[in-house]
Amino acid sequence: MKTIGTAKKERQPLYEDVAYRLSHMVDEGTFRPGEKVPSIRAMSHRFQVSINTVKTAYGMLEDRRVIEARPQSGYYVCARLPALPREPDERRPLLNAAAVEAGEMVSRIMRDVNDPGRVQFGAAIPDPALLPSEKLGRIMASELRRSPDHGTGYAMGNGSQKLRNQIARHMLKAGVTLAPDEILITSGATEAVFLAMKVLCRPGDTVVTGAPVYFNFLQMFRELGLKVLEVPSSPVDGIHLDALERALSRNRVSVCLQVTNFNNPLGVSLSEEKKKGLVALLKRYRVPLVEDDINGDIAFDGIRPGVCKAHDESGLVILCSSFSKTLAPGYRMGWMAAGRFLERVRRLKMVTSLATASPTQLAVAEFLANGGYEHHLRRLRRTCAERVAAMGESVGTFFPEGTRVTRPKGGFTLWVEMPETVDSMKLYSALESKGITVAPGGLFSTGDNFRNYLRLNAAAFTPTTQWALEAVGEAARRLV
Numbered sequence: 001m002k003t004i005g006t007a008k009k010e011r012q013p014l015y016e017d018v019a020y021r022l023s024h025m026v027d028e029g030t031f032r033p034g035e036k037v038p039s040i041r042a043m044s045h046r047f048q049v050s051i052n053t054v055k056t057a058y059g060m061l062e063d064r065r066v067i068e069a070r071p072q073s074g075y076y077v078c079a080r081l082p083a084l085p086r087e088p089d090e091r092r093p094l095l096n097a098a099a100v101e102a103g104e105m106v107s108r109i110m111r112d113v114n115d116p117g118r119v120q121f122g123a124a125i126p127d128p129a130l131l132p133s134e135k136l137g138r139i140m141a142s143e144l145r146r147s148p149d150h151g152t153g154y155a156m157g158n159g160s161q162k163l164r165n166q167i168a169r170h171m172l173k174a175g176v177t178l179a180p181d182e183i184l185i186t187s188g189a190t191e192a193v194f195l196a197m198k199v200l201c202r203p204g205d206t207v208v209t210g211a212p213v214y215f216n217f218l219q220m221f222r223e224l225g226l227k228v229l230e231v232p233s234s235p236v237d238g239i240h241l242d243a244l245e246r247a248l249s250r251n252r253v254s255v256c257l258q259v260t261n262f263n264n265p266l267g268v269s270l271s272e273e274k275k276k277g278l279v280a281l282l283k284r285y286r287v288p289l290v291e292d293d294i295n296g297d298i299a300f301d302g303i304r305p306g307v308c309k310a311h312d313e314s315g316l317v318i319l320c321s322s323f324s325k326t327l328a329p330g331y332r333m334g335w336m337a338a339g340r341f342l343e344r345v346r347r348l349k350m351v352t353s354l355a356t357a358s359p360t361q362l363a364v365a366e367f368l369a370n371g372g373y374e375h376h377l378r379r380l381r382r383t384c385a386e387r388v389a390a391m392g393e394s395v396g397t398f399f400p401e402g403t404r405v406t407r408p409k410g411g412f413t414l415w416v417e418m419p420e421t422v423d424s425m426k427l428y429s430a431l432e433s434k435g436i437t438v439a440p441g442g443l444f445s446t447g448d449n450f451r452n453y454l455r456l457n458a459a460a461f462t463p464t465t466q467w468a469l470e471a472v473g474e475a476a477r478r479l480v
Helices: 014-027 040-047 051-063 104-113 133-146 148-152 161-174 188-200 215-223 241-250 272-284 339-352 358-369 372-398 424-432 466-478
Strands: 067-070 074-077 183-187 206-211 227-234 255-259 289-292 317-322 333-337 413-417 453-457
Touching: 014 040, 014 051, 040 051, 051 067, 067 372, 074 372, 104 215, 104 424, 133 148, 133 358, 148 358, 161 183, 161 333, 161 358, 183 188, 183 339, 188 215, 188 255, 188 289, 188 317, 188 333, 188 339, 206 241, 215 227, 227 241, 241 272, 255 272, 272 289, 317 339, 333 339, 333 358, 358 372, 372 413, 372 466, 424 453, 424 466, 453 466
Parallel strands: 206 227, 206 255, 255 289, 289 317
Antiparallel strands: 067 074, 183 333, 317 333, 413 453
16 A cells, blocks of 8 residues: 555555654644644645545544644644643632732733733733724724714614624524624623623622632622632633532522633633533522623634523523624623613613713624624634644743643633742732733632632734743743
C-alpha cells in the first residue's frame, strides 16, 4: 500500500499516515493553536490521496483533540494548554451568606480601563479593532436621516419595536421563543441585572450564585445591601447543583444569579441537561433565576448554546443580555425578558433611567435586520478562539511552573491558577508601573478562595501585546 513521508510501520493505512504528518506539523509549530489547517480538499491534493482518506484522518485527529471542526469555517488546531485548574472540593462547607466589602481594587481597575496607554488584560472588554464601528456609525447616520424624530425622541415603554423584533428572532437560535412585547431594552446588561435584583430583593436579602463570580456583580450586591451565598462551581461543567440544593434547603434565598454560557470568569457553559435541572430546582424552591447570557453569541464552534429561559414554564427566569461584548460596549445596548416580573421591571426602568438611548437602538436594530450581525459574529468567534488558544499556550510558557488555565469554548476570558505563594493583588500592583492591567482572583469572591488566581482578557492578546503577558509571567515568577 502506498504511504506518505516517513510512515512508522509497514502497511500503515493511508489515513493514519496523513494524520501522523499533520499531527507532526502541529507538534513542530507549523500550525499553532487556534490557526486554520488546510481544507480536506487541499490536503487531498497536497498528499495525492482521496478525499475520504483525509476525512478519516481528520476524524481521528478530532478524536485526539489535535484539531476541531468549526461549522462553515473549516478545521483549526485545538488549544494545547496546561491542565485545567482543579475543581472545587464538593466536601468543603458552603460559605455562609456574607456582605460584600467596598471594592477599592475594582475602582482602580475601572479607572485603568480608561487609560489608552495600558494593555487591558484586566477588563473583559472586546478589542476595538474587532468591532464594526465604522459600519455601525454609517447605519446610525442613515437611520437618523430616515427617521429624525425617532432618533431624538424617547423610546418609551419597552424600547424600539424593530430592535425587539430582531432580538426575538435572533434568540430562536438559543431555543427560546420570545414575543417582542416580552422584551425590555436596557442600558447594557448591567442595568438589566440591576433592575432584576432591585425588583426581586430588599436590603438584607440573600442572593445565591456560583463562585467565582464576576466582581462587578458583587459590587452591585453591596450597593443594594444584599448578602451573597457562594456555591462551588467547576471549570468543566459549572455550578454544582447538589451543592446549590443544600444551600437552598439551609438558607432563605431571594434570587439566584447565574451566567449560564461562557461564564465570567471561568468561561464554562452549563449543559442543556444542567440548565433544565437548574430551572427545575429553583422552581421547586420558588426562587427566581436571573440569567446573564452576555457571552452566548461568542461560541467558537458557531453553534449558539441554549438558555435556561427556554425551559421556563413558570415565568421565574429573567433573561438578561446585551451587545456589549460583540458589537459596541459604548452603545450600552442591553435587553431583558423578565417573565412574570416584566411590569414591575418596566415601572422601575421608567423611574430610574426613563428610556435607553434611541440612536443606538436604531443602529443595532438595522444591523441585525440586514444580516450584518451574523456576518460579523463569524469573524469575531474565529478571532476570539484563536486568541484564547494562543494566550492559554503562552500562559503555560511564561508563567511559573505549576500554573494551570481553563479551556473555554466561547467568550474571551481565561481563568488562571498560579502557585499558592503568588498573591494576585501584589501582582497587580507590580504591573501598574509597566502599564499592564490584570483582574486579581480575590475580586471574584467575598472570601479568600482565589487569592492566587487571575482573570485575563484574551481579546487583548495580540502579537503586539505578547510582551505584556511575558511581563505578567515574569512578575508572577518573582512572587513564587
